[in-house]
């Protein structure tokens with residue numbers, strides 16, 4: 001019996017690409033690797049957070065593009081047009097990692113993810129809601145909010161013929177509420193373009209992916225850039241897919257490469273039948289975070 005959540009099997013690819021200082025080269029690299037994934041049969045393809053620029057607050061203003069009004073002009077957003085064309089060439093849904101965005105109307109910068117359909121149409125825009133501001137003395141200090149402003153919407157995207165996915169960016173993996181809202185609204189997978197680092201990555205990256213998967217009994221996919229030890233920020237890499245039972249079913253090391261996984265709705269149904277937490281929740285005892293005044297990207 002077909003699953004209500006994911007109507008037919010879906011091949012997912014996570015493109016763990018290197019992103020350097022040369023924006024046109026980053027766009028070209030994304031194209032080459034997305035097309036390789038599509039040749040391998042992937043119908044949902046993800047690229048990393050900040051794929052068109054090095055990751056660092058010092059780079060965001062220089063690499064930022066203007067997305068509104070939508071569609072933007074080619075001059076305002078070469079990355080928007082590259083992603084739309086790549087999705088069409090690949091004939092696949094493309095979660096376009098994220099790019100630094102500048103809004104002239106508000107004079108604010110955002111960390112923004114664009115998702116395109118196989119015909120190259122923009123399906124959703126997610127501006128990172130939870131900014132990465134951390135300070136681990138002697139290890140890493142990073143403050144996205146020095147430059148970026150937060151988005152304020154939950155992003156759920158309907159992939160026609162398949163089902164719904166939730167999209168959030170990197171640090172947002174640490175916020176179970178976001179994942180729970182998306183899962184309880186019927187998503188079969190939570191997709192996170194991300195760039196954890198070599199301090200937090202070893203302990204938390206896989207743990208958090210598996211935690212969000214087991215909490216919600218959905219697929220969880222994390223797509224990182226490849227590690228570049230010459231860059232100012234050392235990405236953890238290790239793009240991976242956890243299944244609805246929190247098993248890591250595909251993973252890569254820190255180098256460039258593509259991770260593939262077959263997603264199957266019947267696997268979600270099987271796990272939910274065996275451990276029926278969806279029937280056991282007690283909203284008479286505590287509130288349902290997926291109800292109430294939630295702001296969605298439309």
Ligand SMILES: NC(=O)CCC(=O)C(=O)O
Pocket residue numbers: 049132169170171172174194195196197200201204
């Ligand atoms: N780009 C990010 O949001 C990094 C998040 C991260 O490394 C973490 O530990 O959280």
